[in-house]
Amino acid sequence: MRLTIWLHEARRAGPAALLAPPAALLLTAAIAMFIQLSGAGHERAERLLLAGLEAVAPLSVAMVALTIVVRETCRELHLSLPTLHLATIGRRLGVLGASTAACCLIYAAGAWLAGYRLGPGGAATLLVWAAPALWLAAFAALVAAVTRSAVLTSSLVALIWLAEQIWATVFVTPALRPLFLFFTSRVGDGPGWAANRIGLLAGGLVLLAATAAVLHRPERLLTEEDA
Amino acid sequence: MHIEIADLRRRFGRVTALDGVDLTVSGGMFGLLGTNGAGKTTLMRILAGVLPATSGRVVVGGNDLSTRGGRVAVQRRLGYLPQELGLYPDLTPTEFLDYVGLLKGLDDRAARRGQVGDLLDLVGLSDVAGRKLKGFSGGMRRRVGIAQALLGDPTLLIVDEPTVGLDPEERIRFRTLLSSLAGARTVLLSTHIVEDVAQTCRQTAVLAAGRVLFTGQVTDLTARAEGVTWEIVTAGSPPTDGVVVSAIARTDGTHYRVVSPRPPSPDAIPVSPSLEEGYVALMRSATPLPVG
Incomplete structure (x- = not known):
């Protein structure tokens, strides 16, 4: 039963849940490869690969997460069933999390094998993508649950993402640092990195609980x- | 399954959808009549555990719906067909029913598959069991809806406006199917189509503006129009006194059936009322009857 319900929920989460994260990462890898081959330098390609892991993948995950929460054609039926609808949405988000984790791990391992350094190395590299992905996806899920609007939620997510890219120097300050999604690619993995990652993870968990x-x-x- | 509703209220902001509903449903097929916006869907949703009540008490089969435990206990024995059942167009009926079956707790794969096959037979969809739902007509979608409601052999079946949008043949077929299911179950049929209740239910309630106007035998509702239903045959203009329930043009003129407290014209003759006329008489009187 366990596997069958997960297979059903993977299908209900939609193809985007399985395809968006790998597609985003593949595109980034392709551009990085092009940069490398065009002779623009190993370092530039490495920076782009890191941005793919820390910025592009979380954005695609957040967009899929909001779709999972907002889109449900049988909502009323689900609410009449003994299985909590919250558990159903949780499973779908779980499918998204698993597919994202698999893609990011393969991507990071591939980059490492090709001689690129994405973050601090070892198990800590997980936090390069997991922390911003959790925070941004949880934020998207919360706004989607509250507003039930895909347009409004995707606009807000894109706005936050863009604002942090444009005003990175503001978000690096201690007050806003726990909300800064791109610490690794903009500042590095030196002092303050671990605190930033833990802050994002904790914030993400709070947003998920909400x-x-x-x-x-x-x-x-x-x-x-609705009626 | 016995249903007891006492002083049930539900508000949406400033709008009162249900305003002190008292109702008892014992078993068999029970029709809930009312105009659009009368509060029928809200009542169905509360009974299905989809929406909580603002206040009041709802006990279904001994389970209090205001508690999480009571709600889940009812939902385990419930089949629900909402008014707007959006299906998953990428699934076949078999896949859809398999998924809903899992969510209903039918964990045994073989038993679940067997039940899905039986229900597709029952609703006459076995031939299209492998076709995607996106190509289904409104009637076929409704039949998939009733099949999912019957998964797990529920003792309480709640169907909200199931015949809206169906062609006459499909409507009759659907009504017959619902009647055949009522044997050992309690079936709650919410509709604004009086004919659906006339053809299937012995007990009924009428809801208007969130209040129960009538509850009792269908025959008692019909009797509300006794002595106030008239037939007039005229080639002239329609009667202006009372409510014209039907108008049929024939060679000798148009036959009007009118509900009116007094003869709408000198040549009006009293006739036996139908349930529809009983309903019209009740709504026209606008005086709530004592519940019970």
């Missing part, structure tokens, strides 16, 4: 206006 609280209330998902 999302669960919102999704636990059916009237948040289904109101008289």
Whole structure:
């Protein structure tokens, strides 16, 4: 039963859940390869590969996460079933998390084998992508659960992502550092890196808990206006 | 399955959808009638555990719906067909029912598959069991909906406006199917189509503006129009007094059936009322009857 329900939920999460993260990473890798082959330098290619892992992959994950929360054609039926709808959405997000983790691990391992250094190395490299991906995806899920609008949520996620890219120097300051998604690619993995990653992970977990609280209330998902 | 509803209220912001509903449903097929916006869907959703009540008490089969445990206990014995059942267009009926079966806790694969096959037979969809749902007509989608509701052999079946949008043949077929299911179950049929209740239910309730106007035998509702239903045959203009329930043009003129407290014209003759006329008489009187 366990595997069957997960296979069903993988299908319900949609092809984007399985394809978006690898597609984003493949595109980044292809551009990095092109840069390397065009003679622009190993360092530039490495920076781009790192940005792919820390910035591009989390953005694609967040976009898929918001779609999973917002899009459900059988919402009312789900709410009438003994299986909590929150558990169903959780499984779908779990599928997204697993597919993202697999892609990022393969990508990071491939880059390391090709001689590129993406982050501090070893197990800590996990935090290069896992921390921003968790934070941004959880933020997207929460806004999606509250607003139930894909357009509004994707706009807000894109705005946050872009703002952190443009005003990176502002987000590096101690007050905003726990919210800074691109510390590794903009500052490096030196002092402050671990605290930033832990801050993002903790923030992501809080946002996930808030999302669960919102999704636990059916009237948040289904109101008289829906009918 | 016995359902007891006492002083049930549900508000959406400033809008009161249900305003002190008291209702008892014992078993068999029960029709819930009312105009659009009367509060039927809200009541169905509360009974299905989809929405919580603002206040009041709902006990279904001894389970209090205000508690999480009570809600889950009811949902384990419930089949629910919502008014708007969006299906997954990329799935076949077999895959859709398999998925819903899993969510209903039917863990045994062989038993689940067997039940899915039986239900597709029952609703007459075995021939298209391998076709994607995206190509299904409204009637076929409704039949998939009733099949999913019957998964797990529920003792309570709640169907909300199941015949809306169906062609007459499909509607009759659907009504017959629902009647055949009512034997050992409690079937709650919410509709604004009086004919659906007339053809399937012995017990009914009428909801208007979130309140119960009537509850009792279908025959008692029909009797509300006794002595106030008239037929007039005229080639002239339609009667202006009362509510014209039907108008059929024939060679001798147009036959009007009218619900009116007094004869709408001197040549009006009293006739036996139908359930529809009983419903019209009730709505027109606008005086809530004592519940019970």
